[in-house]
Amino acid sequence: MIDLHAKPIAITGASSGIGRATASACAQAGMYVAVMARRRDMLDELVDEIRGEGGRAIAFAGSVDDPDACARFIEASERELGPTHAVFANAGFGSYKTVLASSEAELRRMFEVNFWGSLNVINPALPGMLERGRGHVLMCSSCLSKLGVPFHAAYCATKACQDMFGRAMRHELSPRGVHVSTVHPIGTRTDFRDTARAHSGSTPAMDEQTQGPFVQPAETVADAVVRCLRQPRGEVWTSLSVRLAMAVALACPGLADWGLGRMARKKFERGDVQ
Numbered sequence: 001m002i003d004l005h006a007k008p009i010a011i012t013g014a015s016s017g018i019g020r021a022t023a024s025a026c027a028q029a030g031m032y033v034a035v036m037a038r039r040r041d042m043l044d045e046l047v048d049e050i051r052g053e054g055g056r057a058i059a060f061a062g063s064v065d066d067p068d069a070c071a072r073f074i075e076a077s078e079r080e081l082g083p084t085h086a087v088f089a090n091a092g093f094g095s096y097k098t099v100l101a102s103s104e105a106e107l108r109r110m111f112e113v114n115f116w117g118s119l120n121v122i123n124p125a126l127p128g129m130l131e132r133g134r135g136h137v138l139m140c141s142s143c144l145s146k147l148g149v150p151f152h153a154a155y156c157a158t159k160a161c162q163d164m165f166g167r168a169m170r171h172e173l174s175p176r177g178v179h180v181s182t183v184h185p186i187g188t189r190t191d192f193r194d195t196a197r198a199h200s201g202s203t204p205a206m207d208e209q210t211q212g213p214f215v216q217p218a219e220t221v222a223d224a225v226v227r228c229l230r231q232p233r234g235e236v237w238t239s240l241s242v243r244l245a246m247a248v249a250l251a252c253p254g255l256a257d258w259g260l261g262r263m264a265r266k267k268f269e270r271g272d273v274q
C-alpha cells in the first residue's frame, strides 16, 4: 500500500466530471493536487474548495493539445507542490456521429485532445519519475476502448490508443519503478454528453444513456482511481458486468458485430444520428 499523504498529483480535465471528482478524492486522501483545464473559473472554484478543507492545490488554465502548456503545467505543479508522484491524463470528449458525417478536422481534433493530450502531459512528468525511480501514470480511457461502437468510431479509436499505449508503457516503465494504469469507466453522469451533443447536434439516443444500471456517478470512478493510486494495478474497471461483457465481445467478435449491427440499424431507422 502506498501512503498518498503529501504526494503531488497532476490531473487534466479537472474543471468538471471525473477529473473534478478525482481531484477532490485525491485531496481528501491527503495528496497535493494540481489541476488543468481550459475553464479557469471552475478550476479556481475547485482549488478554493480543496484549500478550504485544509488541502493543497493549484490551478493551471490551458488546453492539453498544446504541449508547451502541458509542460508549463507540470513545471508549475513541481514548483508549487513538489516532485510529481502521479499524473492522471483525464481530459477528453466524445461525439455521436457516423464517420461519413465527421470532417477530417473533427476526427483529428479528437485525437489531438484525447490521445496526444494524454501524452503531452505524461511526457514532461516522466523524466523526473524515472530519475527518482518511482511514480504513477494513469490515463482515463473507457470501457469502449475494447470495442468499435457505431457512431463513436473516433472516440473508441482514441480510447483504444490510450489503452494500447498504456499497456505497452506499463511493461517498459515498471522495471524502472513507474506504474502505468488505464482507467475504463462505463457511462458516467458528467458534462460528457452535453459536450458530445454540442459536437454532434441533437441526438435523442444520447439522452437514453444518462439513466439505467450502466450509468454511474463520477465519484465511483474517482474512488477507484484513489484505490489504484494506493495499490497500483494495470487496469481500473468500475463495473464487473461491463468488463465481462467486453471480454465476451472480444472473444466472440461475430456475436458482438451482430448486436452492434442491430443497434445501429434501429438508430438509423429512428433517425437518431446524422
Ligand SMILES: NC(=O)c1ccc[n+]([C@@H]2O[C@H](COP(=O)([O-])OP(=O)(O)OC[C@H]3O[C@@H](n4cnc5c(N)ncnc54)[C@H](OP(=O)(O)O)[C@@H]3O)[C@@H](O)[C@H]2O)c1
Pocket: 012, 013, 014, 015, 016, 017, 018, 019, 036, 037, 038, 039, 040, 062, 063, 064, 065, 090, 091, 092, 093, 094, 113, 140, 141, 142, 143, 184, 185, 186, 187, 188, 189, 190, 191, 192, 193, 195
Ligand atoms: N462520462 C462518461 O460516460 C465517460 C465514460 C468513459 C470514459 N470517460 C472519459 O472520462 C474523461 C473525463 O470525461 P467526463 O465524463 O468527466 O466529462 P466532462 O465532465 O465533460 O469533463 C471533461 C473534462 O475535460 C476537459 N477538457 C476537454 N477538452 C480539453 C482540452 N482541450 N484541454 C484541457 N481540458 C480539456 C474539460 O474542461 P474544459 O472544458 O474546462 O477544458 C473537462 O474538465 C474523458 O477522457 C472521457 O473520455 C467518460
